[in-house]
Amino acid sequence: MGELLKEELDDIIRRDVKDPRIGFFSITQVEVPPDLRTARVYVSVLGSDEERSATIDALDSASGYVRRILKPRLRMRQIPMLEFRDDRSMEYAQHISETLREIRARDEEFRRTHPQTTGDEATETNPEDAE
Numbered sequence: 001m002g003e004l005l006k007e008e009l010d011d012i013i014r015r016d017v018k019d020p021r022i023g024f025f026s027i028t029q030v031e032v033p034p035d036l037r038t039a040r041v042y043v044s045v046l047g048s049d050e051e052r053s054a055t056i057d058a059l060d061s062a063s064g065y066v067r068r069i070l071k072p073r074l075r076m077r078q079i080p081m082l083e084f085r086d087d088r089s090m091e092y093a094q095h096i097s098e099t100l101r102e103i104r105a106r107d108e109e110f111r112r113t114h115p116q117t118t119g120d121e122a123t124e125t126n127p128e129d130a131e
Contacts, residue, residue, distance in 0.1 A: 005041075023046065039081070041085065
């Protein structure tokens, strides 16, 4: 049910909702409990915190309109109440990826500037010293 709602909501919002506050967004996930009364719609928004907030506010204010358009498409008796939530998981994943790249670059730089000796070189002794 969540995947069906995700596809329909994305189509409706892009085609029918004409609020200028809605920025570049992507619906990442829709969670629907078994009672089908609500649907949590996670939205990733590209932009500043203000743009994210404005997009979520615009989607919240358009939720009644979106539900009316959903009803004939889904052919359900009751259309769930839509709760739009800001999803920052993509931003977090990008941050982790950048951090890992930085660590890898520092590690490579360290290895270049601090060549290690092999274990054999460290244990070699001069035969004359053994006497």
